[in-house]
Every structure is written in structure tokens, then in C-alpha cells.
Amino acid sequence: xxxxxxxxxxxxxGVKRAVDILEKICRERGGVETLGAVVHNxxxxxxxxxxxxxxAKDIGDxxxxxxxxxxxxxxxxxxxxxxxxxxxxxxxxCPFVHRLQTAARRLAQAGFLVVIYGDADHTEVKGVLGWxxxxxxxxxDEKDIFKLEPLPRRLxxxxxxxxxPADFVNFVKRLIDGAFTRDSELRVIDTICHDIRKRQAQALxxxxxxxxxxxxxxxxxxNTNRLAELCSAVTETHLxxxxxxxxxGWFKGKRNIGVTSGASTAEAAxxxxxxxxxxxx
Numbered sequence: 001x002x003x004x005x006x007x008x009x010x011x012x013x014g015v016k017r018a019v020d021i022l023e024k025i026c027r028e029r030g031g032v033e034t035l036g037a038v039v040h041n042x043x044x045x046x047x048x049x050x051x052x053x054x055x056a057k058d059i060g061d062x063x064x065x066x067x068x069x070x071x072x073x074x075x076x077x078x079x080x081x082x083x084x085x086x087x088x089x090x091x092x093x094c095p096f097v098h099r100l101q102t103a104a105r106r107l108a109q110a111g112f113l114v115v116i117y118g119d120a121d122h123t124e125v126k127g128v129l130g131w132x133x134x135x136x137x138x139x140x141d142e143k144d145i146f147k148l149e150p151l152p153r154r155l156x157x158x159x160x161x162x163x164x165p166a167d168f169v170n171f172v173k174r175l176i177d178g179a180f181t182r183d184s185e186l187r188v189i190d191t192i193c194h195d196i197r198k199r200q201a202q203a204l205x206x207x208x209x210x211x212x213x214x215x216x217x218x219x220x221x222x223n224t225n226r227l228a229e230l231c232s233a234v235t236e237t238h239l240x241x242x243x244x245x246x247x248x249g250w251f252k253g254k255r256n257i258g259v260t261s262g263a264s265t266a267e268a269a270x271x272x273x274x275x276x277x278x279x280x281x
Contacts, residue, residue, distance in 0.1 A: 001251065001281035003274065004210065005259040006202040010270060012195040012223075012263035014094025015039050018071040019048070021092050025068070026052040034068040035059070035082070036123060038092060039264035040221040043242065047266070062087055072123040073097045075130020096161050096193040097124055101131040103189050107156030108135040112187060115145060117171050118160025122222055125160050142174045153184045161193040162223035162263075164200060164230060168192065196223055196263060203227050203260040207234040210258035212250060215239045216273050217262025224262025231260070242269060243276040251280060 011019065018038050025032040031052030037045055038053070045055070056062045059081050066088040069079070073093040082089055093101075107114050114136035118125040129136045137144065138160075145155070157175065159168045172188050180186060207213045213231040217224030218241060231237040235258075240246055251257065257277060261270055 001255060001257060001277075003257045003259060003277050003281065004206060005270075005274070006199070006206055008195065008199040008202050009259070009261045010265060010267045012193070012199070014071050014096060014193070014195070015264045018092035018094070019044070021090065022048060022053055022068060023051065025090060029066075032066065032068055032090065033062055033064050034070060034092075035062070035074065035078075036070050036072075038068065038070045040224075041218040041241075041262070041264040041266070043218075043269055044264060044266050059085070066090060068092050070123065071097070073101055073127040075127045077130055078127070094161070094193075096191075096195075097127075100124075100158060100161055100191040101128055103158055103191055104128050104131040104136060104156075105133065107158070107187065107189075108132045110156075112154045112156030112185075113137065113148075113152040115139070115155055115157045115175070116160060117157065117163055117168050119222065122160065124162075124222075128158070128160075140171070142171055142178060145175060146178050151179060151181070153181070155179060155184075155186050157186065157188045158191045160222070161191060162196050162226055163192060164226055165190075165192055165197055193263075196226075199223075199260070199263065200227060200230055203258075204230050204234065206258040206260065207231040207237070210235060210256040211254040212256075213237040213258040213260065214246070214273065214277075215260055215262070216270055217241065217265045221262045221264055224265070227260060227262060231258075240273065243272040246273065246276050246280075248280055 068090040114132040116138040120138040
């Protein structure tokens with residue numbers, strides 16, 4: 001059995017930056033609180049808890065004088081509420097998410113309705129809607145835009161950073177077909193993370209060469225689920241959080257196995273999965 005992994009694997013730039021910041025603060029102060037989970041990966045959160053990172057469920061749950069904002073970012077009004085309580089903010093927002101936030105604010109201030117192609121319940125998207133200053137809508141279905149009365153003539157279209165590029169392009173095409181009327185204006189900005197784009201392309205390429213793909217990462221991670229979705233359209237794919245999730249029966253008759261991971265998956269989890277695969281081989 002041959003095992004091959006993608007080049008882009010493990011922590012992405014934004015997650016590594018966030019984890020590095022928290023580790024540094026814990027070394028200096030002995031611990032730190034985060035507003036919500038800093039990343040959507042249980043194994044990483046457990047390790048951070050072991051060095052003194054405590055997760056505050058909401059602003060009212062913050063017990064110290066400083067709190068870290070997760071890599072997914074928050075709305076400006078959330079930051080204002082934190083500062084109003086005289087609590088210092090440690091910002092671990094991913095730079096690519098911040099680029100999306102800034103684009104949303106600029107479009108809103110320029111008079112556009114901000115349309116975010118993404119999961120409206122995701123932490124990142126909720127924060128970006130706040131940056132749109134009440135002039136935004138998040139959806140994965142263009143029909144939600146067509147239902148607006150009246151249909152806005154100026155639409156600014158962005159994407160959640162972890163969405164699949166081809167799906168975003170098709171969403172924009174459908175918007176043009178259904179919402180592009182006389183004197184209307186549609187402005188589209190590509191806000192998909194560069195790292196996620198490369199990771200998806202490499203995973204898709206590898207999936208086309210193997211009999212089975214393993215995607216390592218949290219079941220609650222948006223970017224990990226996108227990888228599994230892409231790969232499953234090409235070959236048999238299983239999403240696993242740890243090596244313990246692997247079932248030997250999956251590999252019966254399989255000769256080539258591909259491995260990739262979500263952007264918040266630690267190197268240790270990947271090495272454990274690879275070691276289990278080698279033992280099975």
C-alpha cells in the first residue's frame with residue numbers, strides 16, 4: 001500500500017500565527033482567555049488548555065483583564081463591548097479574514113449591499129456581517145437575494161475565506177443571470193484564502209490519483225469539510241479527527257492512499273495517522 005500526502009498540510013499561516021501568539025502569552029503571563037474557540041479543532045484546543053488557554057463562551061464569561069479574539073475574527077461592536085469593560089484585546093484574527101472584513105466595510109460605505117457567499121452561522125461570517133454595518137446578507141443560495149424587495153441595484157459580492165473557488169464563481173454567475181438588471185452594478189472581490197485555495201487544488205489533484213483519501217481535521221471545521229467534499233466527488237474519502245477513527249476495513253483492495261488535512265490540524269495528529277497507515281500497510 002502506497003501512502004502519499006499533499007504538500008500543503010497541517011496548520012495554515014493564519015492558524016499557526018494565532019497559536020504562536022497564544023503560546024507566547026501563556027509563557028509570559030501563565031495563561032490567557034479566548035473569546036470562543038480560537039480554531040475549530042478539539043485536539044488543538046485540548047493542547048492549548050493544557051498550557052493555560054481558557055475559552056470564554058461570551059463577553060460576560062471573561063474573567064481576566066485581557067482576552068484573545070479567535071482567528072475567525074469578530075464584529076466591531078463586539079470589540080467595542082470588550083473595551084467598554086476595560087478588557088484588553090489580543091487580536092489573533094487571520095490576515096485573510098481581516099482582508100475580507102475590510103472589503104465588507106468598504107463596500108457597505110460605498111453604498112453596496114454586501115453579499116457574502118458563506119455559512120451564515122459560521123463565526124467568521126457573523127463577524128464579517130458586523131463589518132458590513134448592517135448592510136449585508138450571508139447565503140449559499142442566490143435565490144435569497146432574488147427575494148429581496150426591492151432588488152438592490154448595487155451588489156458587492158464576497159466569499160467566506162474557506163469556500164470552494166469554483167462554487168463561488170458559479171454563485172456569482174447565477175447572481176448575474178438573476179439580479180443584473182438595467183442600471184445595476186455588481187462588484188465582485190475574491191476573498192478566498194490563498195492557502196486554502198492551494199490546499200484544495202492539491203487535495204483534488206491527489207484524489208484523482210489514489211484509491212482512497214483521508215482528510216484529517218475537526219468535524220466542525222469549515223475548511224476541513226470543504227476538502228472532504230471536494231475529494232469525495234473524485235474518490236472514496238473519509239474525514240478523521242485522529243488515528244483512532246481509522247477503520248482497517250476501508251483499505252481492503254486499496255493500493256494508493258492519499259492524505260491531506262484541514263488548516264487547523266496539528267502536525268502531531270497527522271504523524272499519528274501516517275504511523276497508523278504504515279502499520280496497516
